[in-house]
Amino acid sequence: MPVDARPVDPTPPRSARPAPVKREPGPRGGGSLALAVLLALIALGGVGYVGWRQWQQSQVSTVDSRNLATLQQRVGALETTLTGVSGERTSLNQRLSDADQVNRSLREELLGQAQRCSCSPGARRFPRPTTPAITMWNPLGSASERTPLDEIERAQARPSSTTRAGGRVRWRTRRWRRFSRAFSGVRQSLATERDALARSQPANQASALQQLTELRAGLATLPLKLLDSPGTKAAPQTLWARIVHALGSVISVQRSNGAPLAVADARFARELAGLDLAQAQAPRGLTTRWRGRTQPPCRVPLFQADARTRGTGVLRTHTFGGGTWVSEFATLTGMPQDIFGPGGMYAPYVLAPHVRDALAIQLRRLGYLTIAIYPTGGSFINGRNAYTAYGFDHLYDVSELKLDEWEETDKQMFDAAKRVYDKVKKPGQPVFVMILTINQHGPHDDLTLAQLPVPFGRGLLTGLSPAATINFSAYLSRLHDSDVAMRGLEHDFLDRAQPTLLVHFGDHQPSFEGMIRPMARTLPAALQPYRDYLTYYMLKSNFSGDPLPAYPMLDIAFLPSMVLQAAGLPKDPYFSALHELRTRCNGLYDDCTIPGLVDSYEAWTIGRLHVYQ
Secondary structure (H helix, E strand, O other), X not given: OOOOOOOOOOOOOOOOOOOOOOOOOXXXXXXXXXXXXXXXXXXXXHHHHHHHHHHHHHHHHHHHHHHHXXXXXXXXXXXXXXXXXXXXXXXXXXXXXXXXXXXXHHHHHHXXXXXXXXXXXXXXXXXXXXXXOOOOOOOOOOOOOOOHHHHHHHHHOOOOOEEEOOEEEOOOOOOHHHHHHHOXXXXXXXXXXXXXXXXXXXXXXXXXXXXXXXXXXXXXXXXXXXXXXXXXXXXXXXXXXXXXXXXXXXXXXXXOXXXXXXXXXXXXXXXXXXXXXXXXXXXXXXXXXXXXXXXXXXXXXXXXXXXXXXXXXXXXXXXXXXXXXXXXXXXXXXXXXXXXXXXXXXXXXXXXXXXXXXXXXXXXXXXXXXXXXXXXXXXXXXXXXXXXXXXXXXXXOHHHHOOOOOOOOHHHHHHHHHHHHHHHOEOOEOEEXXXXXXXXXXXXXXXXXXXXXXXXXXXXEOOOOHHHHHHHHHHXXXXXXXXXXXXXXXXXHOOOOXXXXXXXXXXXXXXXXXXXXXXXXXXXXXXXXXXXXXXEEEEEEOOOOOOOOOOOOEXXXXXXXXXXXXXXXXXXXXXXXXXXXXXXXXXXXXXXXXXXXXXXXXHHHHHHOOOEO
């Protein structure tokens, strides 16, 4: 049988090792847990942030709700107040509608009756009509029966009342005899003072002045007194007297003009005597204050009344040292700016837009062309807009006048007014011109005393400090220029057949950097409280007319009523009431002595006539 033959391995057999067993990887639990914790924290933070934001928004909403509720309450209160005011205003408008219709019809009737007038300008210039003078119109009754203020008081004597500056005013009837009694003591005091002054004058003053005049006239023929009369016995001469006599025989004195010594001495002596006589002839108390002058330099014709003067006197202004624009406001509107409180000092800005009646407005109703001559740019102190509100057709400022701003003399301003007048005048149309000058405005110490013209550069006043001397001397120098310019203006417009009314006045006192306030003033006791607010006014015309009433002190707000009265022009209800207030209060406005009268007047003119809205 066949047999497989294999080689035999002599090595003993090895023990067999088990093969390694492969294990499956299991899940790692640590990383998943950390991720889960992180996500949980993020979710928790998000939830907290959302909760915090919601809480914050809820707090803001609560505050907003409270504010909204408060605002709603305030708005509701305002609506209630406005509703009440609207109701009161509606009721007032209904009550005033009849009065407005009556005033409108009366004004239309006045305008229909007013005739064309012819006039020409001045510093303030209001001419009289060439036709017969128009009778003063009294819209509420004739002057012999009832006055406008009587009607006001009678109408308001009923239980109804009105409000002025937050206070209620009860209306009472005021008659003229009460005004007369109020001023009876003042009239008696004035009469007593006049009698005392008359008794203090020397009885033979007129004859003494006549003797002085005759003595001055014959002074040239009077012989000279011989001072060195020859003596019968010569006086003993000392050594020094002999020396002087010897020098006198060598040195001689002669006149440079060649006149003989005796003639020159006689002429000089007579000149000195003439000066002494002139000083004795001048009014006592005037010559001691002015160097080398018998007439004070402030007594210029500008302030002196003449045959053409219709009215002049002391003017009470409402500003000192500046603020010309408030004097312009009062002069043109008839209302002092201080009745509106401190804001009245800004009249061209805050008051002018509300003016509904003024002098220029009334003159425009009567057919006048109204123009203003302005010394600065039209934008200064809102001048152009203010004068438009005051009723002016055109304002000519320095750019149109071709003048240097703030440097114009009075003569330059008056000449410019004449040129403008010649340009704009038309046949049959009257013209009203308002001219403002600025040459006399401060400061008055911009030049030295040596730079002032003669004689003002010598310092005419004595007893003043150097600073006060410069200010007063400059003021007097400019006053002299104003006086010369005013004479030229009067020649241009009063020395002609065209009926013309010319008015000039001072808007306020100079300040002299405050030095004028403590200086003493020669004023009546009744005017001392107004010492810093007193200037002057002058009205002249080249046509005949009744003299205007004179007052101890005239408020500047009454100037427009004086102008209409002097020109013989009709007055509307507002200026009729202003005329009556001036008459009853004797030229005073703020200081009227009749209780309640100014309140009644302003309630009528502002509350009823709406001259200011």
